[in-house]
Amino acid sequence: MSLDRCDLPPPAASTPSTTAAWLPSLVADLVVVLLFALAGRVSHDEGDLLLGTLGTAAPFALGLMAGWLRAPCAGMPTALRARSVRFGWWLLAWTLGGGILLRWVVGDGLAPAFLLVAAAVLAIGIVGRRWVVARWHRRDR
Numbered sequence: 001m002s003l004d005r006c007d008l009p010p011p012a013a014s015t016p017s018t019t020a021a022w023l024p025s026l027v028a029d030l031v032v033v034l035l036f037a038l039a040g041r042v043s044h045d046e047g048d049l050l051l052g053t054l055g056t057a058a059p060f061a062l063g064l065m066a067g068w069l070r071a072p073c074a075g076m077p078t079a080l081r082a083r084s085v086r087f088g089w090w091l092l093a094w095t096l097g098g099g100i101l102l103r104w105v106v107g108d109g110l111a112p113a114f115l116l117v118a119a120a121v122l123a124i125g126i127v128g129r130r131w132v133v134a135r136w137h138r139r140d141r
Contacts, residue, residue, distance in 0.1 A: 025082035026068055029091060032125030033060045036118065059108070060122070063098020067091040085134055088127035095122055 037057035038049075046052050067090060096119055104110055 022068075022082040028129065029064055029068075029095075029126055030061060032122065032129075033057050033064055033095065036060070036121045036125065039121070040114075040117070059102035059106075060095050060099035060118070062102060064091060064095040064126075066098050067094025070094065083130055083133050083137075085127060085130045088130035092123055092126045095126065 034053065034057050037053045037060070040056060041049055041052050071087070071090075099118065100110060100115065
């Protein structure tokens, strides 16, 4: 039985090539968060598109990054995290939880409709794309 603790160093078998496998997935997750914020700003015709989008995305991006940094505690080998649906759910929880908490702390709006849209869009982008990739890889085998 392996320990599932974040304060332990990664296994020695983690080479730069296996560690680098997560980078495209991290970038894709950040793009999902940015597109969510951008779509909301555009659909509500709110001013200052660039700074407003970054301001809306920031709490969720920080939650996402916390989920990625906490990733060793997800109990998964590094090479599998990037495409795992289970890890997608893990990241969704961190992204939504962190985003909502940070928005609440700074006094930004937490309208129920916003929270439902955030949950749906981020679930499709973070979990849904991993599900599609997993299905695609299973089909190829």
